[in-house]
Amino acid sequence: MPRGPGPAAQRWNGAGRGDDARRGRAASSGPAPAQAAPPPRFDAPTAASASVPPTTPRAAASARPTSAASAAPNPTRAAATPGETMTSVKRPTLEQLKSIVSDLHMSMSDREVGEYLEVLEGTFQSYDRIAALPDNLPAVRYPRTPGYKPAASENPMNAWAVKSEVRGAAHGPLAGKRIVLKDNVCLAGVPMMNGATSLEGYVPDVDATLVTRILDAGGTIVGKAHCESFCLSGGSHTSQSGPVHNPWKYGYSAGGSSSGSASLVGAGEVEMAIGGDQGGSIRMPAGWSGCYGMKPTHGLVPYTGVMPIEATIDHAGPMTTTVADNALLLEAIAGPDGLDPRQYNVRVDRYTAALGRGVAGMRIGVLVEGFGHANSEPDVDAKVREAANRLRALGAHVEDVSVPMHLDGAAIWTPIALEGLMAQMMHGNGMGFNWEGLYTTSLLDAHANWRSRANELSRTLKVSMFAGEYFIRQYRGHFYAKAQNLARQLRASYDEALSRYDLLLMPTLPMKATPIPPQNAPLALWCQRGFEMLANTCPFDVSGHPAMSIPCGLSQGLPIGAMLVAKHWGESTIYRAAHAFEQSADWREL
Missing domain, CATH: 3.90.1300.10 (Amidase signature (AS) domain)
Structure with a gap:
């Protein structure tokens, strides 16, 4: 007979899901962890991994032990994308904005497009600020x-x-x-x-x-x-x-x-x-x-x-x-x-x-x-x-x-x-x-x-x-x-x-x-x-x-x-x- 939960299950209330979470409000994410080093490389999968038949179907395979003990006691967030943190955004060129104008089914002279570029500078500065701020992640x-x-x-x-x-x-x-x-x-x-x-x-x-x-x-x-x-x-x-x-x-x-x-x-x-x-x-x-x-x-x-x-x-x-x-x-x-x-x-x-x-x-x-x-x-x-x-x-x-x-x-x-x-x-x-x-x-x-x-x-x-x-x-x-x-x-x-x-x-x-x-x-x-x-x-x-x-x-x-x-x-x-x-x-x- 499959076992049901023991006393521990009856006492446990679900960490991280207090009254605020149950009412649908986001809990504070806390301080952001430090940036980690680039993630380690992985070996490429071999063709054999998909082609070698098993000796017995449904045979359980034991996982090789991993060195969890060697992980840092306070793990940091792994880098997900290469490169440094963005602190400003690239401004569009005149040609890029002309292309956007065309894609949006509009017609403008180069002079008009240039005027819009000048007006957009204040908007781009807001994007610069967002780029410089750290992300808000759990x-x-x-x-x-x-x-x-x-x-x-x-x-x-x-x-x-x-x-x-x-x-x-x-x-x-x-x-x-x-x-x-x-x-x-x-x-x-x-x-x-x-x-x-x-x-x-x-x-x-x-x-x-x-x-x-x-x-x-x-x-x-x-x-x-x-x-x-x-x-x-x-x-x-x-x-x-x-x-x-x-x-x-x-x-x-x-x-x-x-x-x-x-x-x-x-x-x-x-x-x-x-x-x-x-x-x-x-x-x-x-x-x-x-x-x-x-x-x-x-x-x-x-x-x-x-x-x-x-x-x-x-x-x-x-x-x-x-x-x-x-x-x-x-x-x-x-x-x-x-x-x-x-x-x-x-x-x-x-x-x-x-x-x-x-x-x-x-x-x-x-x-x-x-x-x-x-x-x-x-x-x-x-x-x-x-x-x-x-x-x-x-x-x-x-x-x-x-x-x-x-x-x-x-x-x-x-x-x-x-x-x-x-x-x-x-x-x-x-x-x-x-x-x-x-x-x-x-x-x-x-x-x-x-x-x-x-x-x-x-x-x-x-x-x-x-x-x-x-x-x-x-x-x-x-x-x-x-x-x-x-x-x-x-x-x-x-x-x-x-x-x-x-x-x-x-x-x-x-x-x-x-x-x-x-x-x-x-x-x-x-x-x-x-x-x-x-x-x-x-x-x-x-x-x-x-x-x-x-x-x-x-x-x-x-x-x-x-x-x-x-x-x-x-x-x-x-x-x-x-x-x-x-x-x-x-x-x-x-």
């Missing part, structure tokens, strides 16, 4: 080492990006737990590339809020896990460090985009991981790799310090080997931090209290539109129906329910994701504009480099960019705006069903894990393997409802995931049913 508090890129012998699934060690507080609910981070999460002093060569060499200078909360809760962060290139794939074949393999069947997809996180948890190398989810990227790899993946309610977990794609669909959440660990990790990272505009009216619960309560009296609606898709595999649909029957046998009232608009969910998601990623992640260098909170300026500066290396971007990102840019240019953002309007209607349709049922149940993915395509695969196959599985997951990124993939059986040696969806802030309801199902049988034998 202090980095726990010693750490930059880690190392593991050799193929200790990275059989190519799931590890970096092995490192950051020990948290001596006591707390996560004491003794080993956690890996998706490589789009900022961990100060440890390299991050988000699956893309254009970001390779970037070293964050801040810890994501969820990193600080894990460490404050006593957890040990043991490294970073590979993810898909800029998180734009539901398959595990697009990382520019090579494909990530399924822990149950080498050569098959682990799911994406939190591919390395799922593979490491599914293989038993770590108990807990952090994933990110904009279209299903926690739940899909959890479904294919055989672990528990929770996409929380939008805004429940602060996204601060995680590389964004599109703010209205950005989510971060836990991926674990057990339901109890999932609830425990969510307890540690949930709640407002005052720095993330995605968070409003956040409602936090004690999620571990839901464990062991059973499902007697619960009403579960089996979403008929979640089954029988054109690419659905009969054994997947059958296993999820069997899971529904098991929940019925455990005492829940289970019946079919129809939400016709679910079939439009993926279409509504598409303009939001594609036009949104162009506006925020690409044109906006990840951060975008028009929001208050913590801007990770070093990441913004590093990611802006994509323009000089655009040919290196993954094919799944390129096809997404082409579509998003076309509709922005030709239709002025009309379809993004209309999709956001329709998102309210989609959300209301799920809310109506959830007013009658405690949970909705459906397959996480319509099919089992697919073979990893070769690097020279045709474009159509490459992109198909990246996007063919989103139909049930991406609508809930748009609607913001909490949704969790739970393993419900094996077919042909591959895991199958069932997805549970609850009302907003209803994560405890999901954990109640997921735990009852988990305790009723070993899913590997179903």
